[in-house]
Amino acid sequence: AINRFYQPSRRATSRSAPTMGVSDSKPSDLKVNGLFEHYKDDQEDAILAEGIDQFCKDLTILPDDFKILILAWKLNAEQMCRFSRAEFVNGLKSIKCDSIKSIQSRLPELVQEVEESDELYKDLYRFAFKFGLDIQIGQRILPTSMAIVLWKLVFTIREPPILNRWLNFLETHPLIRGIPKDTWNMFLNFSDHVGSDLSCYDDNEAWPSLFDDFVEFENDQANQNISKDLDKECDEFLIKDG
Amino acid sequence: MSLKPRLVDFNSTWGAIKETITGVITLDHVPRTVWNDRFSDVYSLCVAHPEPLADRLYAETKQYLIDHVAHLLEKVQADGDHCLIKNYFHYWSQYSVGSQYLHSLYLYLNQQHIKSHKMSDAEIIYGNGEPSNSSATDQMEIGELALQVWQTNMIWPLGHRLVKLLLEAIDLDRAGKPPAIHLDAVRGTILSLVEVQAYRKKSQLQLYAELFEGPFLDASGEHFKRDAALLLQEKNVSLYMDKVKGKIDEELYRARRFLHASSLSKVTSRCEQHMVAEHLQFLYSECTNMVKYEKKKDLANMYELLKSVTDALVVLVDTVFDHIKNQGLAAIHNLQGDTLHIQFVENLLAVYKKYKELIKEVFKSDQNFMGALDKACNSVINHRPNEGRSPCRSPELLAKYCDALLKKSSKGISETEVDEKLSESIIIFKYIDDKDIFQKFYSRSLAKRLIHQQTQSMDAEEAMINRLKQACGYEFTSKLHRMFTDMSVSADLNNKFQEFTKSEEIELGINFGIYVLQAGAWPLGQAVVTPFALPQQLEKSVQMFETFYHNRFNGRKLTWLHHLCQAELKLGYLKKPYVVTVQTFQMAILLLFEKTDQLSCKEIRETLQLNSEQFKRHAVSLVDSKLLLANAEEIDETETVLRLNMDYLNKRTKFRITAAIQKEAPHEVEQTINSVEEDRKMYLQAAIVRIMKSRKVLKHNLLIQEVYAQSKVSFAPSVPLIKKCIESLIDKQYIERTPHSSEEYSYVA
Numbered sequence: 001a002i003n004r005f006y007q008p009s010r011r012a013t014s015r016s017a018p019t020m021g022v023s024d025s026k027p028s029d030l031k032v033n034g035l036f037e038h039y040k041d042d043q044e045d046a047i048l049a050e051g052i053d054q055f056c057k058d059l060t061i062l063p064d065d066f067k068i069l070i071l072a073w074k075l076n077a078e079q080m081c082r083f084s085r086a087e088f089v090n091g092l093k094s095i096k097c098d099s100i101k102s103i104q105s106r107l108p109e110l111v112q113e114v115e116e117s118d119e120l121y122k123d124l125y126r127f128a129f130k131f132g133l134d135i136q137i138g139q140r141i142l143p144t145s146m147a148i149v150l151w152k153l154v155f156t157i158r159e160p161p162i163l164n165r166w167l168n169f170l171e172t173h174p175l176i177r178g179i180p181k182d183t184w185n186m187f188l189n190f191s192d193h194v195g196s197d198l199s200c201y202d203d204n205e206a207w208p209s210l211f212d213d214f215v216e217f218e219n220d221q222a223n224q225n226i227s228k229d230l231d232k233e234c235d236e237f238l239i240k241d242g
Numbered sequence: 243m244s245l246k247p248r249l250v251d252f253n254s255t256w257g258a259i260k261e262t263i264t265g266v267i268t269l270d271h272v273p274r275t276v277w278n279d280r281f282s283d284v285y286s287l288c289v290a291h292p293e294p295l296a297d298r299l300y301a302e303t304k305q306y307l308i309d310h311v312a313h314l315l316e317k318v319q320a321d322g323d324h325c326l327i328k329n330y331f332h333y334w335s336q337y338s339v340g341s342q343y344l345h346s347l348y349l350y351l352n353q354q355h356i357k358s359h360k361m362s363d364a365e366i367i368y369g370n371g372e373p374s375n376s377s378a379t380d381q382m383e384i385g386e387l388a389l390q391v392w393q394t395n396m397i398w399p400l401g402h403r404l405v406k407l408l409l410e411a412i413d414l415d416r417a418g419k420p421p422a423i424h425l426d427a428v429r430g431t432i433l434s435l436v437e438v439q440a441y442r443k444k445s446q447l448q449l450y451a452e453l454f455e456g457p458f459l460d461a462s463g464e465h466f467k468r469d470a471a472l473l474l475q476e477k478n479v480s481l482y483m484d485k486v487k488g489k490i491d492e493e494l495y496r497a498r499r500f501l502h503a504s505s506l507s508k509v510t511s512r513c514e515q516h517m518v519a520e521h522l523q524f525l526y527s528e529c530t531n532m533v534k535y536e537k538k539k540d541l542a543n544m545y546e547l548l549k550s551v552t553d554a555l556v557v558l559v560d561t562v563f564d565h566i567k568n569q570g571l572a573a574i575h576n577l578q579g580d581t582l583h584i585q586f587v588e589n590l591l592a593v594y595k596k597y598k599e600l601i602k603e604v605f606k607s608d609q610n611f612m613g614a615l616d617k618a619c620n621s622v623i624n625h626r627p628n629e630g631r632s633p634c635r636s637p638e639l640l641a642k643y644c645d646a647l648l649k650k651s652s653k654g655i656s657e658t659e660v661d662e663k664l665s666e667s668i669i670i671f672k673y674i675d676d677k678d679i680f681q682k683f684y685s686r687s688l689a690k691r692l693i694h695q696q697t698q699s700m701d702a703e704e705a706m707i708n709r710l711k712q713a714c715g716y717e718f719t720s721k722l723h724r725m726f727t728d729m730s731v732s733a734d735l736n737n738k739f740q741e742f743t744k745s746e747e748i749e750l751g752i753n754f755g756i757y758v759l760q761a762g763a764w765p766l767g768q769a770v771v772t773p774f775a776l777p778q779q780l781e782k783s784v785q786m787f788e789t790f791y792h793n794r795f796n797g798r799k800l801t802w803l804h805h806l807c808q809a810e811l812k813l814g815y816l817k818k819p820y821v822v823t824v825q826t827f828q829m830a831i832l833l834l835f836e837k838t839d840q841l842s843c844k845e846i847r848e849t850l851q852l853n854s855e856q857f858k859r860h861a862v863s864l865v866d867s868k869l870l871l872a873n874a875e876e877i878d879e880t881e882t883v884l885r886l887n888m889d890y891l892n893k894r895t896k897f898r899i900t901a902a903i904q905k906e907a908p909h910e911v912e913q914t915i916n917s918v919e920e921d922r923k924m925y926l927q928a929a930i931v932r933i934m935k936s937r938k939v940l941k942h943n944l945l946i947q948e949v950y951a952q953s954k955v956s957f958a959p960s961v962p963l964i965k966k967c968i969e970s971l972i973d974k975q976y977i978e979r980t981p982h983s984s985e986e987y988s989y990v991a
Contacts, residue, residue: 182969203962209965
């Protein structure tokens with residue numbers, strides 16, 4: 001009977017969810033489990049891609065929204081596109097939510113918290129790496145393309161000035177085989193340390209060597225730009241002369 | 243005469259004493275009896291009854307001396323300035339000796355009266371002597387008193403006039419003019435300034451230094467400056483240095499004649515300051531040319547002069563460094579031909595020896611220059627051509643050089659000569675940064691020598707390896723040692739195998755010998771093993787050996803490296819019997835002709851299953867040697883038909899067929915270098931783990947330093963390479979960054 005109650009047509013859910021969320025501060029086991037059952041896969045005891053898709057729709061948030069990353073972090077999800085029952089139920093209870101409505105209202109608060117706390121943000125940042133790994137195939141290094149997506153996502157807030165140059169570097173260097181955990185973690189320190197000015201970077205310090213390559217590349221670019229500008233000037237002179 | 247204190251009349255006794263001391267101080271004749279009487283008079287005054295008269299005696303004596311010196315002062319000045327020094331010296335000589343006699347005459351006063359009032363040395367040093375207010379504490383022994391009176395009453399009023407005259411006399415000497423005053427008087431007068439303070443416990447030279455030495459050095463300084471300016475006008479560095487050296491010698495000689503010994507170094511340093519240190523730029527201006535044309539005499543002078551000036555040598559050292567480096571690079575530039583490796587090593591050695599000798603001769607083997615030689619050799623030997631883009635070939639060429647010397651083929655030079663050359667090659671070896679690359683090349687050529695029995699002398703081989711071990715440590719040569727061990731173990735194994743076949747009564751039909759080599763120690767990649775169907779003549783031997791071996795060493799895997807083996811064949815089908823040494827594959831081809839005289843290449847290849855490259859090489863070598871004849875110019879691996887040359891003729895009955903010589907292909911060199919790169923990563927990672935395991939926690943920079951220090955013996959790792967190795971260890975979770983600092987690592991147990 002409960003199942004039936006929670007499994008009306010989708011439109012009904014989106015309408016009925018708010019009414020459930022209004023209740024009070026103590027999230028109810030029953031409601032949270034009910035919510036899980038609602039999105040859960042037919043075969044597995046977990047919410048999979050399809051369920052998550054629907055979940056996001058009901059939350060009226062896009063699946064690649066920063067808030068979803070926050071949610072996954074709060075649920076301590078082990079991998080992408082999958083919430084196990086334990087993750088989902090315990091996670092929602094820990095943020096005191098048991099309905100779509102309550103999640104919807106809680107997420108902006110969580111974003112605010114992360115925005116304000118260095119420690120929380122660092123935790124989220126480090127979570128993102130683990131979250132991005134494909135544990136099914138035993139991945140231990142994040143493929144560069146995935147890393148780029150995650151960097152863009154995780155830096156929805158607190159975007160460091162160096163980010164675009166860094167991502168551009170990764171995109172233009174297909175030989176980089178991937179991002180190891182240490183490099184991922186250290187990028188946060190790195191971006192903090194250099195700000196927008198790479199001149200204070202010292203490759204004698206304990207930075208992962210990918211940053212050495214990046215800074216070298218950037219410096220080369222800078223030098224080339226100077227010579228390019230010179231070329232341009234020369235061209236202009238030539239044109240005038242002509 | 244009684245020693246008992248008694249009543250003494252001071253005035254009459256003093257009168258007698260006074261008369262005698264006048265004689266003493268002027269070195270007049272004083273009869274022994276008179277001396278003895280005065281000696282006792284001094285005693286009786288000192289112990290006089292009812293009151294000792296010592297203090298009074300002291301005061302009277304002092305007054306007498308003051309009067310006497312005042313009198314002498316007048317005499318000294320009596321003949322004017324030009325006789326001042328002569329007179330001064332005359333009276334000083336008399337007075338200084340006289341005062342010593344006087345001192346003896348007053349022995350009792352000195353010892354009993356004055357010394358007992360004086361603080362002991364210990365009291366002075368430890369400072370617990372109460373400053374006494376008795377007048378006796380101011381009293382000096384009579385000898386000292388006399389000198390002090392001289393200083394106060396003679397030198398003080400006369401000093402500056404004396405010094406002025408002394409300096410004039412020395413200037414005269416410098417100018418080479420005949421002396422106006424006897425030199426002994428000059429020297430004696432100068433030294434009197436020291437002697438007059440000789441009784442002092444410390445700063446005996448104070449008067450000398452202040453009154454004379456200071457003005458003397460200043461005056462000399464001015465003189466040196468003028469001299470230097472004069473010499474500079476010639477604008478000839480070589481000449482200038484010669485003159486300055488002469489000048490320093492001359493001044494030293496002069497100083498020895500006139501001055502106290504403590505002044506010698508001060509005179510030279512003044513001279514160096516004004517004639518060398520103040521004209522460094524002038525001296526440096528010729529530096530480059532002198533080094534370039536290796537003007538030994540000039541360079542030796544330059545070294546002598548610059549050595550004494552702080553930091554002045556740097557420019558010369560740097561110039562020498564540049565010169566040696568350029569000479570070294572020129573010596574190995576554009577070498578070509580088959581003897582490239584020999585030229586390379588011997589040219590470098592020639593440069594090294596030449597400049598070592600030069601530094602020894604010209605710069606007295608000064609550490610600064612030896613350092614420059616080392617630095618220059620290092621940068622020449624590790625020089626990467628093409629602005630650092632091409633790899634450095636020194637390790638490879640040096641290994642080749644050693645190979646050429648250790649190989650049998652090196653004819654015409656004696657064993658001692660070989661030994662000498664090998665031990666000299668270590669000189670070059672020590673400068674090589676990439677010693678691991680050298681080791682790779684060396685072990686490859688050693689393997690070839692050992693397997694193909696091309697070693698000239700095992701003693702020479704061992705000696706060389708011991709030299710390498712000495713230079714680089716046990717680890718560096720351990721693989722090379724294992725190769726030797728394998729050789730001797732294999733000899734033993736062959737004997738045992740023969741005993742085994744005898745006892746089992748197995749007839750192999752051939753003489754069969756093997757080397758069993760440990761895969762890890764020998765640089766013989768298994769990748770080069772190509773398919774090969776063993777000729778049936780060999781099958782039994784191979785099988786029996788495998789059985790024999792596996793019985794002894796269960797679980798060891800044997801891989802046959804046929805391409806490294808050789809065989810001796812007897813050719814019985816020709817007019818003369820021949821014995822020919824061939825490689826395994828050549829042998830296999832020839833053996834197929836036992837039953838037939840003609841075979842197509844296709845048949846041969848199918849029987850032996852050789853790949854086309856191997857087949858072609860060996861077939862061509864047999865046709866080239868004319869043992870086999872082909873029906874076509876160009877051997878085609880399927881169609882060509884080979885037949886036995888029944889008319890084969892050779893003057894020698896024993897010979898060797900060399901397969902188309904396998905040249906060390908360039909990709910082989912590259913491979914060697916690449917494999918070194920991998921080895922280095924392993925080596926560095928192992929070093930990092932070792933260090934971290936013992937240190938537990940370590941800062942990034944310290945770790946880099948330690949790793950560098952550990953690996954320096956065999957190669958110079960780049961910092962980026964070490965960093966990559968650290969990263970990969972973090973990745974493999976051997977180490978991690980400590981939670982509170984990203985500049986620090988900790989070992990993960």
